[in-house]
Amino acid sequence: MTEEPRFTLGxxxxxYLPEDGTLVHAIVSVEATGAPVAAAPAAAAEVIxxxxxxxxxxxxxxxxxxVTAAQTAVDTLRDGVHxxxxxxxxxxxxxYPRDKRLVPADAEHRAAAxxxxxxxxxxxxxxxGSWLRLADELFDAHQDGIxxxxxxxxxxxxxxxxxxLDAVLFRCAGRFVADCRGVGTDWxxxxxxxxxxxxxxxxxxxxxxEDLVTDFRAMxxxxxxxxxxxxxxxxxxxxxxxxxxxxxxxxxxxxxTGRRAEGGPQAGDYPLGAWGxxxxxxxxxxxxxxxxxGKELRAAWVKLVVPGAAGEExxxxxxxxxxxAWTDDEARSTRINARVAHYTxxxxxxDAIQQGLQARKDGDLDAATARLGRAVQLADEAGNxxxxxxxxxxxxxxxxxxxxxxxxxxxxxxDEMSLDTRSTxxxxxxxxxx
Amino acid sequence: xxxVQTAEAACPACGEVVYPGEDFCEACGHRLGDSPPxxxxxxxxxxxxCAHCGEPAVDDEGYCGHCGLKQPAxxxxxxxxxxxxxxxxxxxxxxxxxxxxxxxxxAACSPHLIGVVCDGVGSxxxxxxxxRAAAEAGAAALRDRLAAGDDPAAAxxxxxxxxxxxxxxxxxxxxxxxxxxxxxxxxxxxxVTVGWVxxxxxxxxxxxxxxxxxxxxxxxxxxxxxxxxLTDDDSWAALMVARxxxxxxxxxxxxxxxxxxxxxxxxxxxxxxxxxxxxxxxPGTVVVCSDGLWNYLPDAAALRAAAGSPATPLDAARALxxxxxxxxxxxxxxxxxxxxxxxxxxxx
Numbered sequence: 001m002t003e004e005p006r007f008t009l010g011x012x013x014x015x016y017l018p019e020d021g022t023l024v025h026a027i028v029s030v031e032a033t034g035a036p037v038a039a040a041p042a043a044a045a046e047v048i049x050x051x052x053x054x055x056x057x058x059x060x061x062x063x064x065x066x067v068t069a070a071q072t073a074v075d076t077l078r079d080g081v082h083x084x085x086x087x088x089x090x091x092x093x094x095x096y097p098r099d100k101r102l103v104p105a106d107a108e109h110r111a112a113a114x115x116x117x118x119x120x121x122x123x124x125x126x127x128x129g130s131w132l133r134l135a136d137e138l139f140d141a142h143q144d145g146i147x148x149x150x151x152x153x154x155x156x157x158x159x160x161x162x163x164x165l166d167a168v169l170f171r172c173a174g175r176f177v178a179d180c181r182g183v184g185t186d187w188x189x190x191x192x193x194x195x196x197x198x199x200x201x202x203x204x205x206x207x208x209x210e211d212l213v214t215d216f217r218a219m220x221x222x223x224x225x226x227x228x229x230x231x232x233x234x235x236x237x238x239x240x241x242x243x244x245x246x247x248x249x250x251x252x253x254x255x256x257t258g259r260r261a262e263g264g265p266q267a268g269d270y271p272l273g274a275w276g277x278x279x280x281x282x283x284x285x286x287x288x289x290x291x292x293x294g295k296e297l298r299a300a301w302v303k304l305v306v307p308g309a310a311g312e313e314x315x316x317x318x319x320x321x322x323x324x325a326w327t328d329d330e331a332r333s334t335r336i337n338a339r340v341a342h343y344t345x346x347x348x349x350x351d352a353i354q355q356g357l358q359a360r361k362d363g364d365l366d367a368a369t370a371r372l373g374r375a376v377q378l379a380d381e382a383g384n385x386x387x388x389x390x391x392x393x394x395x396x397x398x399x400x401x402x403x404x405x406x407x408x409x410x411x412x413x414x415d416e417m418s419l420d421t422r423s424t425x426x427x428x429x430x431x432x433x434x
Numbered sequence: 435x436x437x438v439q440t441a442e443a444a445c446p447a448c449g450e451v452v453y454p455g456e457d458f459c460e461a462c463g464h465r466l467g468d469s470p471p472x473x474x475x476x477x478x479x480x481x482x483x484c485a486h487c488g489e490p491a492v493d494d495e496g497y498c499g500h501c502g503l504k505q506p507a508x509x510x511x512x513x514x515x516x517x518x519x520x521x522x523x524x525x526x527x528x529x530x531x532x533x534x535x536x537x538x539x540x541a542a543c544s545p546h547l548i549g550v551v552c553d554g555v556g557s558x559x560x561x562x563x564x565x566r567a568a569a570e571a572g573a574a575a576l577r578d579r580l581a582a583g584d585d586p587a588a589a590x591x592x593x594x595x596x597x598x599x600x601x602x603x604x605x606x607x608x609x610x611x612x613x614x615x616x617x618x619x620x621x622x623x624x625x626v627t628v629g630w631v632x633x634x635x636x637x638x639x640x641x642x643x644x645x646x647x648x649x650x651x652x653x654x655x656x657x658x659x660x661x662x663x664l665t666d667d668d669s670w671a672a673l674m675v676a677r678x679x680x681x682x683x684x685x686x687x688x689x690x691x692x693x694x695x696x697x698x699x700x701x702x703x704x705x706x707x708x709x710x711x712x713x714x715x716x717p718g719t720v721v722v723c724s725d726g727l728w729n730y731l732p733d734a735a736a737l738r739a740a741a742g743s744p745a746t747p748l749d750a751a752r753a754l755x756x757x758x759x760x761x762x763x764x765x766x767x768x769x770x771x772x773x774x775x776x777x778x779x780x781x782x
Contacts, residue, residue: 237502238500238503239501241502266500288502293529294528294529294763295504296532297501297503298498298503298504299502301497321495321497323504327530328762
């Protein structure tokens with residue numbers, strides 16, 4: 001019996017709507033506490049996918065750092081965690097073990113894996129879909145525990161079509177979680193974001209290969225801290241209601257709306273991935289028919305659900321209500337919940353940055369200035385200092401409060417890509433005190 | 435430990451003992467079902483049917499599993515009546531407040547009809563408990579006193595003080611004191627007696643208005659002829675008007691207008707109920723109500739017009755509450771009607 005963190009669900013919202021109001025917004029906070037570090041850990045599987053295309057040797061330090069980082073990750077694995085290392089180019093091949101399976105982490109397998117890593121040769125192109133397909137095969141025999149992959153690339157997905165990649169992502173969604181890393185500046189932020197989003201993981205840039213070791217260790221440690229896999233947010237809604245969107249808004253923006261799966265009568269399940277001791281916030285928007293002034297509705301009933309062990313029922317870990325109450329008191333219906341406002345702004349911030357950078361690439365400098373100006377303003381309002389610092393490498397800020405900016409002339413590619421990659425990272429607001 | 439009474443059934447509204455064959459509770463007038471009150475819903479099915487969509491899907495939290503509607507609490511809308519609609523009462527949560535903090539009670543002690551309305555003070559803890567305790571205690575005490583032969587004025591005063599003690603007893607400390615207003619009316623043969631603390635009111639609504647009075651005549655203020663208000667609020671506005679500091683309109687417009695200057699509760703000064711007795715020699719209706727009604731219908735003529743000429747007293751009470759709801763329902767709305775007719779003892 002594996003010990004499990006304790007989950008709590010909290011809802012922040014203004015339930016009051018005007019007489020004809022139909023849109024209900026709420027921030028649903030999920031918190032898991034007390035994940036056992038020393039207690040019997042959950043079964044876990046880890047696949048490390050390293051880009052071994054020819055470009056990894058320009059400069060040579062990229063491949064060397066990636067190998068060292070992967071070796072560090074192998075050392076960071078908890079004893080008994082099943083793992084494998086995959087090298088990716090036009091196709092994927094096993095680095096360790098030689099055959100397509102996972103082996104338990106112990107002294108012997110660690111040493112052999114680290115030795116095998118030193119023999120990795122870089123040649124050929126990039127077909128990320130084929131790498132993920134191999135990872136998925138490897139996880140096949142380990143679907144009842146934590147499944148996590150690290151995917152490192154330095155280039156664009158040039159040796160397969162978008163359709164091929166999309167098909168693999170569709171196939172792999174829900175099968176394992178993947179954190180993606182782009183090393184150097186020749187990869188495509190939007191492409192890697194698509195991969196990490198589909199696989200419920202994070203994406204980041206490691207501009208300097210020297211930083212890969214620290215980053216791989218941190219990612220592996222985080223993966224080892226996960227105690228529950230395949231958590232889902234079940235959202236029940238009333239008859240004639242529609243879920244407009246479900247977005248993770250902290251620690252990063254991730255739209256889950258399209259990920260809905262059947263969750264029983266009048267309910268849909270949205271995948272939340274694997275959990276350790278951590279907290280995340282979600283923005284839920286439901287459209288309900290107005291029931292009239294004085295009436296109150298359960299606009300959504302949210303439940304945290306995990307699959308049961310083999311042959312057992314799924315389990316509900318926590319529940320909470322999202323309400324709608326109609327009033328003709330404008331003072332009540334016009335009040336905007338502070339957390340809803342905060343995260344609405346943070347989601348807009350991510351959009352503004354991505355649109356602004358795209359406009360800049362397209363040569364539409366007016367649009368770029370306007371969107372990045374808006375981003376500066378939103379980051380300032382929310383107190384999102386890390387994003388503000390990144391924005392200042394791309395624009396000169398004249399007045400943050402009004403979003404008055406000038407595009408900088410010489411912008412380092414790494415700075416632009418860092419801003420793009422990290423645009424979805426949000427800062428939290430605390431739940432209401434007391 | 436006191437012995438537990440299991441042989442007798444209790445009124446589901448007030449808990450008073452009721453007996454087989456009674457259609458209404460003697461104490462509070464709550465209509466008793468043909469079958470004993472249903473026990474609280476046990477865990478598991480069958481689920482209650484939704485008041486909105488009708489699906490039998492109401493869960494333990496009170497929400498419909500089909501349409502999501504929060505089911506109305508029992509107190510959200512109450513209708514009570516004495517046999518034959520000798521007296522009726524309607525109470526409604528209104529459209530603004532999350533719960534109904536008003537309460538009402540009816541009782542009969544032949545030939546007297548009794549109506550009590552209490553309005554919980556919103557700024558106090560558990561105002562809903564205060565209003566219920568006061569209305570039930572007041573009506574029961576009035577009935578008992580009248581049955582014991584007290585005259586209505588003495589019974590009215592004693593009942594108000596009894597209600598005050600019942601409310602004060604709810605408070606764990608004076609700093610944590612549930613409180614409410616209190617108003618009672620007793621319609622007796624040829625006589626109407628009212629008693630109050632706070633700003634809940636009694637009106638007399640005549641069945642037909644008398645011709646305009648000759649200004650030369652001296653008015654007998656203790657005789658009920660034309661429709662009028664029978665109580666004077668214990669409120670800041672009334673106090674200002676009484677002192678001549680403000681006109682009625684000025685006082686009503688002031689933000690403090692509805693601050694009450696007397697109430698029942700452990701934090702109240704010594705309770706001094708006002709008691710008035712009126713003679714009556716013509717048919718009409720005694721209207722006992724909370725400010726959720728009179729805010730929209732402050733004068734007796736408006737009240738008379740809003741009630742219309744419905745078929746039954748219950749329809750009249752529903753019409754009055756409906757009027758307040760239509761007008762906005764900003765507060766809980768409660769009204770009891772004690773009809774005075776040739777058959778229930780008015781002097782010919």
